[in-house]
Amino acid sequence: MSAVTGPLLPLHWPDASDEVAADPGPAPVQRFTGRTVVVSGGGRGIGRAVALAFAREGARVAVASRTTAQVDRVAAELRAAGADAVSLTCDVSSAAQVRATVRAAADRWGPPDILVNCAGVFSMGPSESTDEADARELFDTNALGTLLMCQEFGRTMLEQNHGRIVNFASLLSFTAFPQRAAYAASKGAVLQLTRVLGVEWASRGVRVNAVAPGMIRIETPHPAIAAGSLDEDEIVRRIPMGRRGRPEDVTGAVLFLASDEAAYITGQTLVVDGGWLSYGYL
Template sequence: MNGRFDGKRVLVTGGGRGIGRQVALGFAAEGADVAVLARTAEQVESVAAELAEGGTKALPVVCDVADAGQVTEAERKVTGEFGDVDVLVNAAGLFSMGPSAAYDTEQARALLDTNVLGTLRCCQVFGRRMLARQHGKIVNFGSLLSFTAFPERAAYAASKAGVLQLTRVLGVEWAPSGVNVNAVAPGMIRIETPHPAALDEDALTRRIPAGRRGRPRDLTGPVRFLASEEADYINGQTLVVDGGWLNYGYL
């Protein structure tokens, strides 16, 4: 451990698998105590056990960020056992897709409630304590679809555009109180959960200037940077981590 986050308490929502799990492991590798929040006990307990095996103080927290009461209860548990959170990473999110003309509005509501309102709830509940202390770091998760459009992803794109604007507003509103709010926007990241759409892997790889799909660990460095003292003068920004996809003008 290089100790950059020694003595820091980090909460990662959506930390039970994929990118969130890798982010939790990344903070643990630099000395942080890590609270892992996800919807299922099996996931959070597995990741917390993995962290504890490496010597990290880890806390599993079962919580659905779409439920305001559960978020409040999670805050009680985390602060009661860990103390105030220094870093909040909002990695919890849902993905779904389908033809926009027929997309189920209740499914869209569930997605927006998790991706946008869930992020806002966690920012509010844990951010209030940061504001009172005049110090804290929040890193939200956007997407390429915060900036651009893919067919049949209307609700998901709307949710991630919402996270972008939420990050901007909180970033400028809370900066005077010493709380930095920023975001990362992952590109085409390969995770264990199958993508619902069939993908042409060769065409996809050709479209990425870096020449490969991203990996969850490609997000750990950017997230830790935004959560570090090195990013004290960065507010309301979204860092795109996509191997150059968004800037690439050649098809």
């Protein structure tokens, strides 16, 4: 047997580019007609894409964020496309605002069927000098905010014996990047929260799952790339699919987990990263 020399896998997969056009795929099916969906963090980026995707499949959509102007724009965009949509101002770290959001959605359409917890914040820096205020904001929004949303919406869903919750974890729920101690810990909490609620509420008609996006290209640069601590070309070379993800790559996973097609799935986190986490070659 001849010896194997050189790298077992390339550092860059050829014929792949961030500029490759997304496959539009088949026309949307109306899997969510008559369903009410609440999307936190829906004012921009992946959250906006999630809201649009549910609307295309017939859902009534409440777009929630602490930034009123952003969710007003997205809700107007949905209504202009013919969807039934409303904007709700909500800071997910405030239990009072979360309760008000549940009431507002229920008053308009009845008890919500689906909750997508996309609201989140990001921060990075040397772990030994992480600012206490920054760390508290990370945990209050990413971890506590997800818990409060799950609790308040979950109570209504449990009363109906029906509901689907999709949380947003992260690659850092599974692995470690330097200078992201507080962020990684907050997203690790989301992973475990999803597991606990997924098994605790399974017999009561409520499924709880999560997605963990990888390096997704959105309208604003990733903070680490903007700060110069990450090189975008190196990131792309590290992704087996040879490109950064698009918001639409994540929405398919969210819609699947919220749909009847995932009726026997709960407590799971679906990684959407182009193969990053599985790829062990550096």
